[in-house]
Amino acid sequence: MADYSWPEADRRAQIGARPARLDGPVKSTGFAKYPSDQNPRGLLAAKILTCPHAHARIVRIDTSAAEAMAGVRVVHVIQGEGSEIQWAGDEVAAVAAVTEDVARDALRAIQVDYEVLPHFVTEEDRDQAPGAREAGERAEGDPDAAFATAHRTVERTLGMPQMAHMCLEPHGQVCSWDGDELEVDASTQAVSTLAGQFATELGVPASQVRIRTEYMGGGFGSKFSPDRWGIVGAELARKAGAPVKLFLERDQEVTVAGSRPSAFARIRAAADEQGKLVAWDSDSWGSGGLPGTGQTPLPYVFSRLPNRRTRHTSVPTNLAGSRAWRAPNHPQACFLTMAVLDDLADELGLDPIDFLERNLDLTGRPDTYREQLGIAAEMASWKERWQPRGREREGAVQRGLGVSVHTWGGRGHSSNCDVTVHPDGAVEARIGSQDIGTGTRTIVAQVLAETFGLELHQVRVSLGDNVYPQSGPSGGSSTVGGVTASTRRAAQDALREVLVHVAPRLEAEPEQLLAEGGRVFVDGDSSRGVSWREAAAQIGGAPISVQGRNPGRGRLISSGVGGVQIAEVEVDIDTGVVHIERMIAVQDCGLIINRRLAESQVYGGLIMGVGYALYEEWIPDPVSGRLLNADMEFYKLAGLVDVGSLEVHMMTGPGYDERGVIGLGEPPVISPGAAISNAVANAIGVRVPYLPLTPDRVLDALAGRGGPA
Amino acid sequence: MRPFGYAAPATVQQAVGLLAAEGSEALAGGTDLLSLLKDDVEPVDRLVALRGVAGLSGIELDGGTLRIGAMTTLQELRDHDGAIAALPALAVAIDGVASPQLREMGTVGGDLLQRPRCWYYRRGFGLLALTADGRSMVTEGDNRYHAIFPAGQARFVNPSSLAPLLVALGAEAVVHGPAGERRLPVEALYQAPQTAEERENTLAPGEILAGVEANVAGSRSAVYEVRQRRSLDWPLMAAAVTLTGSEPRAEKARIVLGHAAPTPHVAAAAGDLLSGQELTSETVAAAADAAVEGAQPMSGNRYKVQLARTAVRRALGHAAGMEI
Amino acid sequence: MKGRRVTDDAKRSGFSRRSFLRGGAAGALSGGLTTGLLTGEAGAAAADSEATETVGPGPVDVELEVNGATHRLAVEPRVTLLDGLRHRLDVTGPKRVCDRGTCGACTVLEDGRPIYACSRLMIESAGRSITTVEGLGSPDAMHDVQQAFVDNDAQQCGFCTPGFVVATAALLARHPAPSEPEIEAGLGGNFCRCGTYKGIRAVVAGGKGGGVSGG
Incomplete structure (x- = not known):
């Protein structure tokens, strides 16, 4: 059998192009119907009652008044008397009713008596944390000796708080039963794996659970499971005998449906007289809510740093458990590491890019980073414009430049794709993946069109439904590799079958034939050919259908990328307000399928990065234990006019394409926190130790006051 | 939202009659009230819609007197060339509401009488946010956006975009109620509640704000807001100044801080310091220092003292047309 | 603050649709400000005794125009324009995201002006004309702004897109070639999570859509 591969660069019509x-x-146009837009006949609306206390025991729960209300169909107790609640916002009961307003009325009628218990929600000061768990110490080399003889050492305490996923479409689903069969319109990143989870919880065969997600309004790592509200929604629908729509209210979405763990660390790092890193000692801690959190990988990127010691403490809090947030652990590790290295460069009197370059042998891909640092510096006019900290300054507004490097894996996940060629020439792919906004639908179509030599409008892609062949959840930048590989394998196999049928008519061997430009013809003699339609007609009466898989043979995908980002900021030193002037991203991701969509991923990463660098944080109240900003008013996303000018350079072409397809969703969101923090330090001459870089923190740093606000 | 009744009066008299009943609340642009109802912060039995009430909407410029109906939207005011030319600082204050949707919906009266954004208040802990045993949740909790000039137990801030400027101008509020019309300085619309039952405005049951009237001749005003985001974001601090008298000397200076106290905070000492003085970087800096004298920052809002100083300095600079 | 609960419903109060629509037509007064401003006397001659009647909390008849079609429906006063559109009329282009007048995903045009549909009661929009993103164009006949969103990849998950499209159309109708402050003022009230601002900037820079249909 022939092997699977991507076409050579000069033969690509679709791959690497920029189709919309x-x-x-x-x-x-608003015509796309998202799961939360589904309004099937007879639909009931469901709402969830949550606990207002961060830690409490349910003493008594009385639903009788709610049950008696007109329009209420089902009242369902999720956690009954005696249950211990561990975070504010945890689900207590649910109601299905004829309208949302009636369901909310019913929630207010449910009487719950709580015994309120002590809570802990602010992990910055770990010494006060009950239940903090030390995760042990790891050491390599002799850090103590290395510090003792080092030329320069810096010590910093840095950190970033928990933040929210803030999916615009809240978590939730519409559940409809037809006998024992359940249909779920879910806002999910995992159509192929959700059914089994629903089935287990509900006690029905997985084959009787249908999951559909044609469109969905953002997940970012928080939408991989049915969640308790999914199961409850299905139970309500079963009891009511009617479809039930249950989507979280915004405050619930922010509070329980996804957060990124915090990360704090006291770090020492040292270098020798040549500016080579020689020692590292970090004592980190953080929280991902009640489960605490694992260790962030320190030192980041420069992981071959000799003489290092790392310790970590996991701090549980009375907050809902964290979820995978775009590039789990990396933004935190990147900020903690790059900020310290940037301060060390300053201590050494070195340009930070020079300092990073001197230490690239401590990374996994020195050549990539060297090339990327060069390109990024050029784009930023770094050599002409960068100035060391502590320069003479005039006026309130100070400018600064900062740099950061990052890495990610991005190997394609397991994926199956059915490709069918119909005798009339129609070509379609069916795949149990989902388009979470990254453009999965489009790139699968491009692979099809490329393989068969067709235009995009001549192929059809069906996804977002678990009746299609199983494909992995969209997380960890694994989708593009997974779906393009499975699609390419299926398409190449299907094409070969077509060519076997066409070859006799063209008096050629199948291996001599090419499908390009809407035709099938003999390689080297394009006059000997037929239109695609005629070619397809040769297959006889029945369509050809082939399934392709990933992983599989052929070098279609790989993993492991590097990226460099530079931020340019303006800081008003009289107000502490930071404004982004410019963000530059240099990123590699192997073979690019759709240049436009790839760039959009990087722009999106930069923008989300500006958000957590400047604005975004969970603000838990030490007094009540509740989140004080479970809304979009004081939980602040970056707006269109807050992100400055964005420039992206994709590392593509010879030397990069040969590696095949590698995922891109995560890497561009890793560096912004570090690059922006470094730019602010460059502008104002001191490190602001905590993200986000809010005016209070900036002014505290300028005034020489440490510590979180 | 809980169920409520709805009435849409056509005249001020009808509105006053409807609002005199307990449990009735005036509905203007809705951008604040609907959120309060959704969050179940304030119980309401009936909304009295002011959108169709005659005589509450419009702008008149009569010599040096600017009259603005309470139901005039912020966008209508922003688009009124005469008003903006007479009082350019209005544009700054309105543009601070960086959302066309809010400017189109929000009204002048609604801006002046919107309820505090205090996150304890909005979560049902009351305006004073006291625990059952009388401790302040604000001082013990997260107070980064709260008052640096608390008034008794009140530690929220007045969020109005227009109030600081109108107070600095010495504008009057026109109020209609069961007893007819009364006029009062805009600053007298506000109070710092000292009990859980009191509100932060001084309107009596049945009273509605009909509009405001200000003399805009012979003075120079400016507004400076410190906002973290350029997109829609509450100011962290705001200052409005009005200077009367011919340049370079200010016969009289009025300096008012927004987002600093439970009411628009008149920095009287700072104004007095400048009155009769020439504005120089020295006198302006002295006024900025005087404006924050007596500030009582809490655990997390010390930075707002610095912001207040800066806002005063920059507002004075803009008003005087000087580089600060 | 607890008081008498008002229980009249539309039918018993005799609160007719016609008088209701008049009550909502404040626009008629916008030109006639020469007399009566702030005096409390304006409109006295036109006073309609019915207007002081209270309707609700039960369903009230409301008539409004949505994307060119007139709809009559009975809604409780507490139903927002957004929820009425989405749940009662199945007009699901406008999205419910923050539901507190901050994020812009529910942006629609009311008589041509951009508003947050989550913060308007549907009863307050009675007698008015609402244009949602679906009313600007359709996939086969896109409004220039919608086409520009596609061309500039100004969308990822697409959930903020309907609100952004409407806000952008409103901005460009007002300022066909907006300055930076005008962009700040015009698009500051919409937020995206995926990070599509680069594309939206390109849409605005293209200056397309100098006319909003249906408004």
């Missing part, structure tokens, strides 16, 4: 996303028109 296929679902653009339905989205920009």
Whole structure:
């Protein structure tokens, strides 16, 4: 059997091109129906009652008044008397009713008596944390000796708080039963794996659970499971005998449906006279809510740093458990590491780019980073414009430049794809993946069109449904590799079958034939050919259908990328307000399928990064234990006019393409926190130790006051 | 939202009659009230819609007197060339509401009488946010956006975009109620509640704000807001100044801080310091220092003292047309 | 603050649709400000005794125009324009995200002006004309702004997109080639999570859409 591969660069019509996303028109006209837009006949609305206390025991729960209300169909107790609640916002009961307003009325009628217990929600000061767990110490080399003889050492305490996923479409689903069969319109990143989880919880065969997600309004790592509200929604629908729509209210979405763990660390790092890193000692801690959190990988990127010791403490808090947030652990590790290295460069009197370059042998891909640092510096006019800290300054507004490097894996996940060629020439792919906004639908179509030599409008892609062949959840930048590989394998196999049928007519061997430009013809003699339609007609009466898989043979994908980002900021030193002037991203991701969508991923990463660098944080109240900003008013996302000018350089072409397809969703969101923090330090001459870089923190740093606000 | 009744009066008299009943609340642009109802912060039995009430909407510039109806939207005011030319600082204050949707919906009266954004208040802990045993949740909790000039137990801040400027101008509020019309200085619309039952405005049951009237001749005003985001974001601090008298000397200076105290905070000492003085970087800096004298920052809002100083300095600079 | 609960419903109060629509037509007064401003005397001659009647909390008849079609429906006063559109009329382009007048995903045009539909009661929009993103264009006949969103990849998950499209159309109708402060003022009230601002900037820079249909 022939092997699987991507076409050579000069033969690519679709791959690497910039076609617009296929679902653009339905989205920009509002015609796209998201799971929360589904309004099936007889629909009931469900709402969830949550606990207002961060730690409490349910003493008594009385639902009788709610049950008696007109329009209420089902009242369901989720956690009954005696249950211990561990975070504010945890689910206590649910109601399905004829309208949302009636369901909310019913929630207010449910009487719950709580015994309120002590809570702990602010992990910055770990010494006060009950239940903090030390995760042990790891050491390599002799850090103490290395510090003792080092030329320069810096010591910093740094950190970033928990933050929210803030998916615009809240978590939730519409559940409809037909006998024992359940249909779920879910806002999920995992159509192929959700059914089994629903089935287990509900006691029905997985084959009787249908999951559909044609469109969904953002997940970022928080939408991989049915969640308790999914199971409750299905139970309500079963009891009511009617479809039930249950989507979280915004405050619930912010509080329980996804957060990124915090990360704090006291770090010492040292270098020798040549500016080579020689020692590292970090004592980190953080929280991902009640489960605490694992260790962030320190030192980040420069992981071959000799003489290092790392300790970590996991701090549980009375907050809902964290979830995978775009590039789990990396933004935190990147900030903690790059900020310390940046301060060390300053201590050494070195340009930070020079300092990083001197130490690239401590990274996993020195050549990539060296090339990327060069390109990024050029784009930023770094050599002409960068100035050391502590320079003479005039006026309130100070400018600064900062740099950071990052890495990610991005190997394609397991994926299956059915490709069918119909005798009339129609080509379609069916795949149990989902388009979470990254453009999966479009790139699968491009692979199809490329393989068969067709235009995008001549192929059809069906996804977002678990009746299609199983494909992995969209997380960890694994989708693009997974779906393009499975699609390419299926498409190449299907094409070969077609060519076997066409070859006799063209008096050629199948291996001599090419499918390009809407035709099938003999390689080297394009006059000997037929249109694609005629070619397809040769297959006889029945369509050809082939399944392709990933992983599989052929070098279609790989993993492991590097990226460099530079931030340029303006800081008003009289107000502490930071404004982004410019963000530059240099990123590699192997073979790019859709240049436009790839760039959009990087722009999106930069923008999300500006958000957590400047604005975003969970603000838990030490007094009540509740989140004080479970809304979009004081939980602040970056707006259109807050992100400055964005420039992206994709590392593509010879030397990069040969590696095949590698995921891109995560890497660009890793560096912004570090690059922006470094730019602010460059502008104002001191490190602001905590993210986000809010005016209070900036002014505290300028005034020489440490510590979180 | 809980169920409520709805009435849409056509005249001020009808509105006053409807609002005199307990449990009735005036509905203007809705951008604040609907959120309060959704969050179940304030119980309401009936909304009295002011959108169709005659005589509450519009702008008149009569010599040096600017009259603005309470139901005038912020966008209508922003688009009124005469008003903006007479009082350019209005544009700054309105543009601080960086959302066309809010400017189109929000009204002048609604801006002046919107309820505090204090996150304890909005979560049902009351305006004073006291625990059952009388401790302040604000001082013990997260107070980064709270008052640096608390008044008794009140530690929220007045969020109005227009109030500091109107107070600095010495504008009057026109109020209609069961007893007819009364006029009062805009600053007298506000009070710092000292009990859980009191509100932060001084309107009596049945009273509605009909509009405001200000003399805009012979003075120079400016507004400076410190906002973290350029997109829609509450100011962290705001200052409004009005200077009367011919340049360079200010015969009289009025300096008012927003987002600093439970009411628009008149920095009287700072104003007095400048009155009769020439504005120089020295006198302006002295006024900025005087404006924050007596500030009582809490655990997390010390930075707002610095912001207040800066806002005063920059507002004075803009008003005087000087580089600060 | 607890008081008498008002229980009249539309039918018993005799609160007719016609008088209701008049009550909502404040726009008629916008030109006639020469007399009566702030005096409390304006409109006295036109006073309609019915207007002081209270309707609700039960369903009230409301008539409004949505994307060119007139709809009559009975809604409780507490139903927001957004929820009425989405749940009662199945007009699901406008999205419910923050539901507190901050994020912009529910942006629609009311008589041509951009508003947050989550913060308007549907009863307050009675007698008015509402244009949602679906009313600007359809996949086969896109409004220029919608086409520009596609061309510039100004959308990822697409959930903020309907609100952004409407806000952008409103901005460009007002300022066909907006300055930076005008962009700040015009698009500061919409937020995206995926990070599509680069594309939206390109849409605005293209200056397309100098006319909003349906408004």
